[in-house]
Amino acid sequence: MTLTEQLYWGGAALIVLWLVAFGLSLLATRNGAVTPGPATQEFGDAPEPPAVVSLLGNNWRGVEYAAAATLLDLAARGLVELRQPGDDPVRSTVHLTEAGRVATGLTPYEQRVLDRVTARTANGGAPIGAIAFRDDERAAAWNTALRKEIIAEARLRGLSRSRFAPLLASTLLTFAFVPGALFTVAAVMGHHGIRGAIFVGVAPGAALAYLLTKALGERATRNGLERAGHWYGLRAWLAGHEDFAQLPPASVTVWDRYLAYGTALGVTSLTGRLLGFDSGDRRRVWSSYGGTWRPVRIRYPRLRPAFGASTGRLLQLAAAAGLFAAALCAFAVLRQPDWAVAAEAGSGSLRRPGLVLSAGWVGSALLGVVVAGKFSRWTLLVAFLSMMPGNFASADDGWFHDAAAQDGPLAVELAVIAAFGALAAYLLVLACLERRRPDTITGEVLRMETRKGRGVARFLALDEGNTDLTTAWALPAAAQGIATGAQVRLRVSRGTRTIRSAELVKYAAPEGDRAKAPTQS
Incomplete structure (x- = not known):
């Protein structure tokens, strides 16, 4: 075995050893099991905020309903007010109270939620649907920051800790790139070039580092497991009320902080769904432009012809559609029954009925694609696959045989010619209209x-x-x-x-x- 081969095998062995060490680390740092306490309606002497309870109730993996639970908790404490003017909870509104305007001493995540409500209710009350963000990136950034602040609070209370200790994480990250170093040396010795050496050196380490970053998260402390068991008992007590899951947000005036904790623990499905702090519904957005809040439905014309096209592009597309229609029309009119002869499929003859028809149709389409500027290697692949049914069709009977024997254009050809001719005319009209002011x-x-x-x-x-x-x-x-x-x-x-x-x-x-x-x- 040469030295180059030894380096490659050594790097592979180090990758296996790293994966074994990584697996043992995951096994050693797995979250402990929560022992649910008895059903209770008591919060305890110093209850954790609903946002932290959301982390505990989700096994330290996420805080899905933490923002909604925090908003309900602020409402229970009188900083915001939730109203339901009718029978439909979707029409509920949120209002900032005088106490909320001068509130101090809030945790970072509570202040973040209150700031969001304050911004949306600047001109009075706002529908609860208006709390959602209109931009996906801003919604993701907001929720990521909220999660970090909740985790910081949980660690401050001794309920959560990082899954991997800093020393363990640093060690695994460092040794993740050691196999790549061996691969790099082996690639250089094997005269594979600098680019190849860099690739084989960086790729394994990047893959192992990605696995490590995906595993980094939170795990419970002993105190966290005990407190989670208590809150599981509260979840059992709340779940015992049949109508609790369908309570609207405005019912916080009756249920007080119980509604916030129920949302944090995933019991109140309706309230958690209505109070969304995500990117919201992309087809239904609340707007106050004009003075009053109202839902605006949005249509996205993805399949509209010439959507967003310039005048030059419209003329190019019109030429492509017209050329395709003209080429197909010429092929349909000039085609004669004697162009095709009876031959067994797979015999190699270029005058089989199916192959003659497919060649004319696909060739006409390729002309239009070239003029439209969409020609690529994938176009050739699609054209080749489109020829396959006609290439392997039987020549003695079947649809291709009957169609090739017909004198004059087929009905389907006339329909396609009419459709693309109309499309070309439509695009030309649009190009003329684009010249207007x-x-x-x-x-x-x-x-x-x-x-x-x-x-x-x-x-x-x-x-x-x-x-x-x-x-x-x-x-x-x-x-x-x-x-x-x-x-x-x-x-x-x-x-x-x-x-x-x-x-x-x-x-x-x-x-x-x-x-x-x-x-x-």
Whole structure:
């Protein structure tokens, strides 16, 4: 065995040893079992906040309903008020009280939730659905910061600790890159080049480090397991009430802090679902633009032809659709029955009925694809697969044989020619309309979504204040400086739903997601 082979085998052995050590570490630091206490309605002498109870009740893995439980706890303490004007709990509203405006001494995560409520109720009360964020990234950042603050509180109370000790985590991280060093030396000795050496050196360590970071989390302390058992007893007592799971948020006036703890422990399914601090429903957004809160439904025209296209692009697509229709029409009209001859499938003849028809149809489509600028190696793969049914079809009978024997265009060919001819005419009309002066509209940005793909337009949903239904516009990928919640003046082309220019009228108001929480001692 050469030295290069020894280095490779040594690196592989070190990877196996690292995985064994990692598995033993996971086994040694697994969370202890919680022994549920007897059903009780008592909180205890110094009860943990509902947000911390959410961590304990979820086996130290997450804090799914911590924000909703914290809001209910603030309502039970009189800092905010939840009202339900009718029978539908979805129409419930949240209001900031005088005590909430001057509240002090709150924990960082309580202040974070209160800041969010304060921002959304700046002009009075707000629907509970308006608490949700309009932007996915801001919602994720807000909830990540909230989780860190709750974990810090749990550690401060001696209920939680890091799963891996700092020394153990550092040791595993360091030795994760040792096999890669051996691989790098072996690759250099084997004359594989610098790039190959760097790749085989970094890739194993990166994979092992990824496994390590996914395992980093929280685990219970002895005191944490005892307190979790107590709260499991409260969960059992709350679950014994049949109607408790369907209590609306406004029932906090009756159930006081029990509703907050029930939400933290996952008992109140309705309240936890309504009080969402995530990115909300992308097709139904609450807006106060115009003076009153109302839900605005959003339509996303993903399949609309020429959505967000420029005049040049419209002409190119029209030419592609027209060329495809013309090529298919020429093939259908000029095709003669004697172009195809009876031959056994797989015989190698190029004049089999199925192969003749497939070649004409696929060739016409490829012309349109090339003109549209969408040709790639994947296009050739799709074209090859499209030829397969006709290539292996029987030549003596069947649909392909009857179609090739027919004199003149087929019904399906006429339908496709008419459809793409109409599409070409539609695109030409849009290109002519794009020469008109753009319309000017003003409103508030409800949501912005990025579509996958380089240079592809994004969706921008605008509330103009005069309707409860809006259709998203195509915001060019290069557009900058526009954020959700901002009021903008847009110059748009309605035919393609394209934004030609955007002018900022009013900056987005703070939504309580960027306020710096007080430092916890």
